[in-house]
Amino acid sequence: MSMKLNEYLSQAGSPQALASLCLCLAEAGKAIATLIAQGALKGVTEKMHSTNVQGETQMQVDILSHELALAQMVLSGVVAGVLSEEVDLPVWLDAADAPFLVSMDPLDGSSNLAINGVVGSIFSVLPNLGASGDDAAFLQPGSAQLAAMYLMYGPATLLVLTVGKGTQVFTLASESGDFVLTQSDVQIAADTSEFAINASNQRYWQPAMQRYVDECLQGVDGPRGRDFNMRWCASMVMDVHRILSRGGVFLYPRDCKQPVRAGRLRLLYEANPMSLLVTQAGGGSINGEQDVLSLQPEQCHQRVPVLLGAKNEIERLREYHRQA
Ligand SMILES: O=P(O)(O)OC[C@H]1O[C@](O)(COP(=O)(O)O)[C@@H](O)[C@@H]1O
Ligand SMILES: [Mg+2]
Numbered sequence: 632m633s634m635k636l637n638e639y640l641s642q643a644g645s646p647q648a649l650a651s652l653c654l655c656l657a658e659a660g661k662a663i664a665t666l667i668a669q670g671a672l673k674g675v676t677e678k679m680h681s682t683n684v685q686g687e688t689q690m691q692v693d694i695l696s697h698e699l700a701l702a703q704m705v706l707s708g709v710v711a712g713v714l715s716e717e718v719d720l721p722v723w724l725d726a727a728d729a730p731f732l733v734s735m736d737p738l739d740g741s742s743n744l745a746i747n748g749v750v751g752s753i754f755s756v757l758p759n760l761g762a763s764g765d766d767a768a769f770l771q772p773g774s775a776q777l778a779a780m781y782l783m784y785g786p787a788t789l790l791v792l793t794v795g796k797g798t799q800v801f802t803l804a805s806e807s808g809d810f811v812l813t814q815s816d817v818q819i820a821a822d823t824s825e826f827a828i829n830a831s832n833q834r835y836w837q838p839a840m841q842r843y844v845d846e847c848l849q850g851v852d853g854p855r856g857r858d859f860n861m862r863w864c865a866s867m868v869m870d871v872h873r874i875l876s877r878g879g880v881f882l883y884p885r886d887c888k889q890p891v892r893a894g895r896l897r898l899l900y901e902a903n904p905m906s907l908l909v910t911q912a913g914g915g916s917i918n919g920e921q922d923v924l925s926l927q928p929e930q931c932h933q934r935v936p937v938l939l940g941a942k943n944e945i946e947r948l949r950e951y952h953r954q955a
């Protein structure tokens with residue numbers, strides 16, 4: 632029998648407050664999916680003249696997605712503060728004693744909208760340890776996350792969730808508006824012959840990454856003794872979803888393209904939630920040497936290198952970094 636998101640949350644024994652939050656985030660996802668589906672008819676593909684705190688050009692739809700998600704969190708009544716890619720400082724809601732903090736990338740891969748490509752939303756749920764109003768409250772390691780979720784706005788709208796009991800995939804039933812469990816306890820195969828990396832940055836990579844990709848590219852004639860396939864979607868949600876669906880590794884390594892930043896992806900609302908979802912599915916996630924989930928964040932919008940996916944490949948990459 633098909634299980635709905637609310638039924639899964641109660642079966643998983645999630646506390647009522649966490650279940651309410653997940654359901655509100657699911658509602659936000661539905662609203663964002665509806666917005667995106669309008670495409671150019673609603674200006675979804677247009678850029679704005681503003682930049683976010685990362686110095687990236689914002690799209691109107693980045694801001695609208697932020698607002699839709701924020702409105703649902705206000706409604707939930709269980710969120711004290713929200714850190715978003717789209718705003719410089721965390722937003723503190725009028726709920727200081729609420730149990731959760733949420734970090735979010737309201738629209739991931741938004742540059743793909745110009746080509747009608749797949750985008751998503753990413754949420755990380757942390758405990759509110761009582762320091763409401765203090766932005767440092769968000770600087771908790773990924774291992775402290777109570778839940779992680781992404782929504783994927785593709786041919787189907789998917790919601791992928793972990794509350795620390797495996798990783799589950801739900802599909803939006805458009806007629807009823809329910810998210811229905813379609814894949815439970817996803818497992819990522821430990822081995823793979825597929826990697827994902829933005830190869831245009833190759834000249835900036837460190838030796839460990841040069842070695843890994845070079846060996847993959849040598850294929851059956853090289854030390855790996857087999858051919859590798861390559862994919863890159865420029866949308867972390869889509870790349871991670873492929874790994875959850877058919878295995879592989881996703882690599883956004885440290886590089887020297889912009890020496891001031893350690894990596895491309897943001898620790899608190901991209902790397903951490905995706906790492907929890909992937910490790911709950913049996914995969915690995917490191918920054919090169921350390922587990923991403925063990926990193927102590929230093930800044931709200933901090934960037935980190937991220938290598939995640941098939942466990943044995945991630946351990947191989949860790950070893951290459953140790954040896955370099
Ligand atoms: O432009 P690149 O190097 O391909 O980087 C793509 C990466 O940047 C991101 O798009 C960043 O996300 P945003 O669209 O939320 O800024 C990731 O989704 C993706 O993995
Ligand atoms: Mg993103």
Ligand SMILES: [Mg+2]
Pocket residue numbers: 693716736737738739740741
């Ligand atoms: Mg974004």
